[in-house]
Amino acid sequence: MGIVSDFFLIAGVITLLISGIGIVRLPSFLTRIHPVAKSTTLGIILFFIGIGLKEPGWAPKLFVAIVLFMFTGPVSASALGRTGLTEDDKKKFYPVIDKEESND
Numbered sequence: 556m557g558i559v560s561d562f563f564l565i566a567g568v569i570t571l572l573i574s575g576i577g578i579v580r581l582p583s584f585l586t587r588i589h590p591v592a593k594s595t596t597l598g599i600i601l602f603f604i605g606i607g608l609k610e611p612g613w614a615p616k617l618f619v620a621i622v623l624f625m626f627t628g629p630v631s632a633s634a635l636g637r638t639g640l641t642e643d644d645k646k647k648f649y650p651v652i653d654k655e656e657s658n659d
Contacts, residue, residue: 560608567602584639592632
């Protein structure tokens with residue numbers, strides 16, 4: 556069980572490291588949100604699975620934390636993305652909104 560848990564821990568750390576590099580290297584706000592929403596959530600889940608395999612007594616608490624991360628990570632990143640849009644971004648990413656506003 557030690558090798559499997561070590562695999563999950565290392566995979567989680569590598570995924571979180573890649574996510575951190577993506578946050579620093581990507582050019583715009585909207586492209587930085589993507590690694591936060593996807594790979595950070597995956598990295599935390601893999602890391603918690605590794606901890607749960609090493610320490611079975613923590614498994615129920617880690618399961619609850621994993622479920623919470625699965626729902627709150629992408630939802631919060633989506634909310635940040637919507638609030639971070641500028642007017643130019645809205646025209647670029649949501650052209651339907653402009654058409655509806657021009658009809659009024």
